[in-house]
Amino acid sequence: MRILLLGGTSFIGRTIADEALHSGADVTLFNRGRTNPGLFPSATRLTGDRDTGDYSALRSGSWDAVVDLSGFFPRQVTEAMEALGDSVGRYLFISSHAVYERAGLAPGSDESTPRRAPLQDAEDLDEETYGRLKVACEDEVVARYGERATIVRPGKVAGPHDDQRGLTYWARRAARGGRIALPGRPEQPVQVVDSRDLARFVLRLVEDERPGAFHAVGPAEPVTLGGVIATCAEVAGTEVEVVPVPPETAPPPFFPLVREKPLWPGQQRDASRARAAGLPTTPLAVTAADVLAWDRDRGAPPLGHGFTPEDEARILAEHAGGH
Incomplete structure (x- = not known):
């Protein structure tokens, strides 16, 4: 399994990279090379910058799946997909529960809960824009990859190396x-979902080639x-x-x-779909x-x-x- 991580050296990405390498996957990390540059010497490293739109390093090579950990603005996702072209099999996007409308939200809500209106052109991340930008990112991935698109919406992630604190x-x-x-x-x-459970779940979804959206909560x-x-x-x-x-x-x-x-x-999501797809529970x-x-x-x-x-x-x- 050849896996490309957009990010991969801090907290969630770091845990996914570690799990992927231990599983025997061929891992490539694409990032600026500034955070924990000494991690994972056995992984292939590609240098680029999503803030400036530098994706040139992605224009060669091919992967079975890409895990997008650092897409916050729709343009970042679109530019990454354009650079990758047909060189990836599955695009797994790490999203957020902030995508959902809050009005009328009931305990035990599932992945079909109405989402907020997408937002394309905001430049700042705040309480008002973050979730709507993630909605737009999700839409871009699904529009491009269809059944080869997977969306993971984690709950509060916790574990070693937790920079969310x-x-x-x-x-x-x-x-x-x-x-x-x-x-x-x-x-x-x-x-609270253990970061290692989230990492194993992401890899399971990729290996099983599962499309759709999943609540990764625990x-x-x-x-x-x-x-x-x-x-x-x-x-x-x-x-x-x-x-x-x-x-x-x-x-x-x-x-x-x-x-x-x-x-x-919003702190009472239904995780049954993710559990059925293999989400572990530490x-x-x-x-x-x-x-x-x-x-x-x-x-x-x-x-x-x-x-x-x-x-x-x-x-x-x-x-x-x-x-």
């Missing part, structure tokens, strides 16, 4: 134990944000007390795994333990999101009686 923050915080400030509701549903059993924190404490061997505090205490731009509307059903406790071990091994550097210990102590004192 969602579960990493809670694993680290729960390991300290004690009273934990949560600027949201403990009963908020959360769908874990296997429903879990709340309070349950996530409790699981992180359990694997760390600590005792914690979750203390809800006002959402306005959370620093911008977001707080790890906390939704602005905590009970929004237990949340295993994911949390592996994230904590990885974070400790790298020295637990600043995350840039969530509360600092000093801010959390102050917020608990101000909003929870300080005891």
